Amino acid sequence: CGGPDHRLRLWSLFQTLDVNRDGGLCVNDLAVGLRRLGLHRTEGELRKIVQAGDKDLDGQLDFEEFVHYLQDHEKKLRLVFKSLDKKNDGRIDAQEIMQSLRDLGVKISEQQAEKILKRIRTGHFWGPVTYMDKNGTMTIDWNEWRDYHLLHPVENIPEIILYWKHSTIFDVGENLTVPDEFTVEERQTGMWWRHLVAGGGAGAVSRTCTAPLDRLKVLMQVHASRSNNMCIVGGFTQMIREGGARSLWRGNGINVLKIAPESAIKFMAYEQIKRLIGSDQETLRIHERLVAGSLAGAIAQSSIYPMEVLKTRMALRKTGQYSGMLDCARKILAREGMAAFYKGYVPNMLGIIPYAGIDLAVYETLKNAWLQRYAVNSADPGVFVLLACGTMSSTCGQLASYPLALVRTRMQAQASMEGAPEVTMSSLFKQILRTEGAFGLYRGLAPNFMKVIPAVSISYVVYENLKITLGVQSR
Incomplete structure (x- = not known):
């Protein structure tokens, strides 16, 4: 989350999510704004996002708090991605998803693993919603993983056990x-x-x-x-x-x-x-x-x-x-x-x-x-x-x-x-x-x-x- 161009894009995203134009993102702003972008989060998930980034405890995120939340969350997502990428090839496939869940005591089929991967959307999370399925081979790279989870409080797979x-x-x-x-x-x-x-x-x-x-x-x-x-x-x-x-x-x-x-x-x-x-x-x-x-x-x-x-x-x-x-x-x-x-x-x-x-x-x-x-x-x-x-x-x-x-x-x-x-x-x-x-x-x-x-x-x-x-x- 660095560089003037990326910060400008975050500002554009912030304005899109700030539906009531008051300079702050509350739970309702996030719910409405993300729904417009095709992303659906529960009220509990959105509340966790606000609580995690709300440094001044005013119940909403201003732009700086929003940027800091995304920066901190991206660091966590990077660690999670590395733990899932067992082959160290920069991509996660269905077999790696299955192995990670198996380590947590959860058994799923390859079809179920691919179903999870299909939900990882390509492009930026404020961009068009598409699904990834290239020639029947389901894999996701770091950018796709980050963009899908950046406005999601849960690092999906490893936190299931929690x-x-x-x-x-x-x-x-x-x-x-x-x-x-x-x-x-x-x-x-x-x-x-x-x-x-x-x-x-x-x-x-x-x-x-x-x-x-x-x-x-x-x-x-x-x-x-x-x-x-x-x-x-x-x-x-x-x-x-x-x-x-x-x-x-x-x-x-x-x-x-x-x-x-x-x-x-x-x-x-x-x-x-x-x-x-x-x-x-x-x-x-x-x-x-x-x-x-x-x-x-x-x-x-x-x-x-x-x-x-x-x-x-x-x-x-x-x-x-x-x-x-x-x-x-x-x-x-x-x-x-x-x-x-x-x-x-x-x-x-x-x-x-x-x-x-x-x-x-x-x-x-x-x-x-x-x-x-x-x-x-x-x-x-x-x-x-x-x-x-x-x-x-x-x-x-x-x-x-x-x-x-x-x-x-x-x-x-x-x-x-x-x-x-x-x-x-x-x-x-x-x-x-x-x-x-x-x-x-x-x-x-x-x-x-x-x-x-x-x-x-x-x-x-x-x-x-x-x-x-x-x-x-x-x-």
Whole structure:
């Protein structure tokens, strides 16, 4: 973006976009002006352009701010182009697009890659709109890439993975998800820990807001049966009658407290396991992510598992039974020994693979389906698509692993029930199937599913706001 001739052309473009002739470009100016030029951008994308270049924070771009934005953005686009140009021949073809997406865990066909390339318009972005297809060979050079993306806030291909971050955004109270991938740049600039802190804060708020449903789920898992049919309304009534409205949040303190150590241990274990796998790619392939994520989850769960037992016991306690978490831990240790803190450990470990595997598989399937069908000139799926994919994948994962989660909870609670004999995982499964049938393995599923949508929605909103607070660039 240098030279008097080019600056003159930018001034001409600026005047074209300045539809109300007030010397500044607001979101509405950009929307109308770009539409006249045949370029369509969403309101969110245009808002990001204004926010990125608005140095004096007056809500619009004057000419100098507009030029500086284009200069800064072109530097980013140059780096992106080089990362995509794997052959170093100054052009990007369909195979390079496919390889770049494959590195991000996204599989597309060659036809889909060519469909993306067809959207890269030739000529200047303020010039006539044409499509590039020379003798059936789809390639784009630097000038074509720059001119198409210069007034687009998204560096399309490499940023897809940033839009589709999953486990740090969505917290449904189950820490069995496969950790997110962080790019080299995110690790070098320290953005990774900001994402983790934002995710932890979002999880804390989300879990606190849905804690009554979580406690009801635990009560139904442990106490509900054919002879003691506990419904949702009856369960809430029983909790409030026994301990008042505050009792709805029993067990939430330890549930929030364990977010930080578990997330940190899982992240560090995941990074170490990635090195052991020895993948040359910056991001792992799907099956490698599942293996590394499951192992990291097992290590993290093993490290903080006593807190899981404490959470269950605190949720099930009666008024006055324990004065707090430390009192609960002391009494369990004195009466039942150290082994009590690892009751239900085996079904908990076994539950990691079906939950993480199905959650990841469903999310990746939905992601790929959306990208192949709709991600032609924007990688941004929008909030609704992200929430829908996160909700569906989490629901499917929980449905598959729920019987193991129920058995785990009953084993964790078993020692606190006076007179209850010691049971193993297999004997408990047999007992439930014999006395209650297969339905008995899904006690408490209703409140568990009821909390998924609010949990995902709340964690997403809080996560986005915390990213801004922590200085993570909003995308």
